[in-house]
Every structure is written in structure tokens, then in C-alpha cells.
Amino acid sequence: MKARILQLLREQEGYVSGQDICRQLSVSRTAVWKAIGQLKEDGYVIEAVQNKGYHLLEAPDVVTEAEILSRLHTAWAGHPTVFLEKTDSTNNEAKRRAEAGAAHGTLVVAELQEAGKGRRGRCWTSPGGTGIWMTLLLKPDFSPSQASMLTLVAAMAVADGIGRATGLDAGIKWPNDLVIGGKKVCGILTEMSAEPDYINHVVIGIGINANIEEFPEELSERATSLFLESGKRVCRAEVIARVWEAFEKYYEEFLKTADLSPLKEVYESRLLNMDQAVCVLDPKGEWKGIARGIDENGRLLVEPENGKRIKTVDSGEVS
Ligand code: BTN
Numbered sequence: 001m002k003a004r005i006l007q008l009l010r011e012q013e014g015y016v017s018g019q020d021i022c023r024q025l026s027v028s029r030t031a032v033w034k035a036i037g038q039l040k041e042d043g044y045v046i047e048a049v050q051n052k053g054y055h056l057l058e059a060p061d062v063v064t065e066a067e068i069l070s071r072l073h074t075a076w077a078g079h080p081t082v083f084l085e086k087t088d089s090t091n092n093e094a095k096r097r098a099e100a101g102a103a104h105g106t107l108v109v110a111e112l113q114e115a116g117k118g119r120r121g122r123c124w125t126s127p128g129g130t131g132i133w134m135t136l137l138l139k140p141d142f143s144p145s146q147a148s149m150l151t152l153v154a155a156m157a158v159a160d161g162i163g164r165a166t167g168l169d170a171g172i173k174w175p176n177d178l179v180i181g182g183k184k185v186c187g188i189l190t191e192m193s194a195e196p197d198y199i200n201h202v203v204i205g206i207g208i209n210a211n212i213e214e215f216p217e218e219l220s221e222r223a224t225s226l227f228l229e230s231g232k233r234v235c236r237a238e239v240i241a242r243v244w245e246a247f248e249k250y251y252e253e254f255l256k257t258a259d260l261s262p263l264k265e266v267y268e269s270r271l272l273n274m275d276q277a278v279c280v281l282d283p284k285g286e287w288k289g290i291a292r293g294i295d296e297n298g299r300l301l302v303e304p305e306n307g308k309r310i311k312t313v314d315s316g317e318v319s
Contacts, residue, residue, distance in 0.1 A: 001025065001035050002042075003069035009046070009056035010070065017053035042066070061211070063109050063132065063236050071241035076105035077136060077248040078241075084108065086128070088115040090135035091191055091205040097137065098193070098201040104139040107244065116207065119189055124207050130225075132208040132236050136244070139201050142258045144194040147202050149260055149298045151176045151190040152267060153250045154204050158186050159270050161243030162208070166226055166234050171272035174291065174300045174318060178208075179272055183224035185209050206243070210236050261296040268293045278302060278318040291318070 004025050008016050021032045036054060040046055043060035059067070065083045072078050080103070087093045090108045092115075097106060112128035126133045138150070155176040162170045162178070162185070170178045170185060178186035186208040193200040209225035211233050226234045253262045260267065268274055273291040280287050280302060289302040292310060299312040 001027065002039055002066035005035050006066055006070035009054060015049065015053040015055045061233065061236055063111060063240060067237040068109065068240050071237055072244060074244055074248045077244040078107040079105050081107045081109065084110045086110060086112040086114060089113050089117050090133050091117060091189060091203050094135040094137045094203040102137055106137040107134060109134040117189060118187060124187065126207065130211040132210045132240060134240060135203050135205040137201060137203055140199055143197060144192065144199050146258050147192050147199060150202060150204060151188050152260060152298045153254050154188050154206060154247060156250055156263065156267055156270060157243050157247035158206060160246035161239055162226065164242040165239040166230055168226060168229055172270045174271060174273050175298065180224055180229045184222055185224050185226065208239065210234055210239060259296040260294065260298050264294060264296060273318065280313050281317045281319065
């Protein structure tokens with residue numbers, strides 16, 4: 001109800017009458033009045049004028065359920081959305097909820113993570129008020145071997161979402177780092193619970209440096225934020241909504257073949273490594289080559305510098 005009221009207020013330049021809200025949402029005057037009161041408590045500045053109605057003057061940059069849902073146009077991704085002021089890690093929270101029976105499409109968003117996780121067991125610093133820390137829960141029907149491709153689908157969705165919400169052009173460093181101006185702006189951590197032939201659930205955790213104004217010295221060479229790249233504070237809920245809208249669209253495409261063949265072209269158009277020199281950090285020994293795109297399973301195609309046949313890289317990092 002708060003989300004729907006916010007949506008109505010935002011769509012309207014001027015005032016929306018209480019009566020109109022009641023009619024459109026099929027609720028009582030008292031219910032509208034109560035919800036407006038709660039929104040004011042949440043930090044929204046709403047003017048109420050007799051005989052005219054309500055007018056939204058100012059909205060805080062929050063990532064609450066109401067703020068996200070008032071902007072989100074999806075069939076299932078983000079329904080329900082769960083907002084937490086703080087948690088250890090949204091991935092952990094989504095996994096706990098999955099085990100307790102949460103639905104496919106549940107989105108967990110936290111203002112602050114106390115133990116944010118990065119890939120390869122690294123920590124992911126997740127301060128409150130400035131970042132986007134969120135995880136989507138999926139319960140897919142395909143086989144566990146296909147799940148790793150979801151991380152590439154998510155990377156494409158984040159690039160699109162950032163572009164639509166901020167106008168910034170984010171590229172993908174294979175497999176799933178989002179980079180602007182040579183620096184990382186977003187990381188994705190996908191985790192799965194599965195039997196040999198059956199997926200219990202997959203969680204896709206996305207961390208976007210949104211309004212972070214400064215990074216510690218050791219990170220500032222490698223990390224950036226949407227704020228630093230655009231010079232403007234971004235509306236985090238808008239970025240979140242655009243990301244999941246793009247994800248839902250790409251995921252439906254992915255399901256058609258359960259591989260990346262329908263999405264390969266779009267992914268490659270975003271791939272910063274395309275036709276660039278890469279160093280493959282293979283545990284069996286480093287080697288160099290030129291990246292030539294991805295195959296339908298999301299593996300990187302690399303033409304070795306010694307001129308041998310193109311190889312596929314599916315593990316180990318490239319730099
Ligand atoms: C990486 O190392 O690049 C992946 C970083 C993933 C961070 C996000 S923030 C939301 C979600 N919860 C976590 O604990 N990690 C992911």
C-alpha cells in the first residue's frame with residue numbers, strides 16, 4: 001500500500017486527492033491517512049492541502065521495500081522484496097529464507113552488511129547509506145551445471161540497469177565484474193545449494209558501489225562508485241528496480257535454451273576483454289592470449305599467443 005501510494009504521488013506533478021488514492025487502491029480514507037503518516041515518519045516530505053490532496057515534495061534515498069516496489073515493474077523478480085536495516089550478508093539471509101520456504105524471486109536488500117562476502121572467500125566492505133547490497137533467490141528447474149551461467153546473466157542485467165538509471169556505461173570484465181573507467185563498480189557472488197542432479201536454490205548477490213564518495217587508499221586505484229563516475233548521487237532504489245527488470249527479461253531468454261546462446265551477442269557487446277590481451281591465471285601455469293568472446297556456456301574463448309587453437313577458459317581468473 002505504501003508502495004502504491006508512492007507510485008501515485010510520483011506519477012503526479014501536482015496534487016493527488018485522497019479520494020483518488022482511495023478509489024485507485026480500493027482502500028478507506030483512514031487507511032490512506034495512516035499510510036501517509038508512516039511515509040512521513042520514513043522521511044518523505046508530503047504536503048497535504050485541504051481540497052487539493054497530497055503532494056510529494058522530497059523523498060529520502062532509501063532502499064526500503066516500499067521505495068523499491070513503487071518503482072519495480074516485474075512479474076516475479078523482487079516479489080516479495082524484503083528490506084533489512086542490517087544483516088550479516090544478504091546472500092546468507094536469502095539462503096536462510098530459502099531453507100525456510102521463501103519463494104523463487106524473493107529479493108533481500110540490506111542497508112548495511114556486517115559480514116559482506118566477496119568471491120574467493122574475500123570480504124566485501126558494505127557500509128550503510130551509500131551502497132546497494134542485495135540478493136535474489138532463485139529456485140530454477142535446470143541442472144546444477146547450468147547455474148554458473150546465471151552470474152553472466154546478472155552481469156548483463158546490472159550493466160543495463162546502471163545504464164538505464166544513471167546513463168553511465170558499465171562494461172563487463174569476464175565473467176561478472178562491472179567496470180567503469182577501468183575501475184570496479186560492482187561485484188557479483190552466486191552461490192548454490194544442490195544435489196548432483198537437482199538445484200535446491202541459487203542466490204545471486206550483487207554489490208554496487210552506488211553513492212560511496214571515497215574509498216580507502218588501498219582500494220581507490222581499483223574501485224569506483226556511480227557517484228564518483230557521474231558526479232551525482234544516484235537514486236539507489238531506481239538502480240535496483242532497473243537491474244531486476246533487466247534480469248527478469250534476460251533470465252526468460254536464458255530459460256529458452258538453458259544456455260547463453262540467445263544472449264551471447266549482447267554479453268559480448270559489453271565485454272571489455274573482447275579482442276584484448278588476457279593473462280589466464282591457470283593453476284597449472286599462467287598463459288597469455290587474446291579474448292575472442294564467450295561460448296554458449298559462458299566460458300571465455302581465448303586465442304593463445306603461440307597461435308594454437310582457441311581454448312575455452314572456465315575457471316581461474318583472467319587479468
Ligand atoms: C566479488 O568479490 O566481486 C563479489 C562481491 C559480491 C558482494 C555482494 S553484496 C550483496 C551480496 N551479499 C554478500 O555478502 N555478497 C554479495
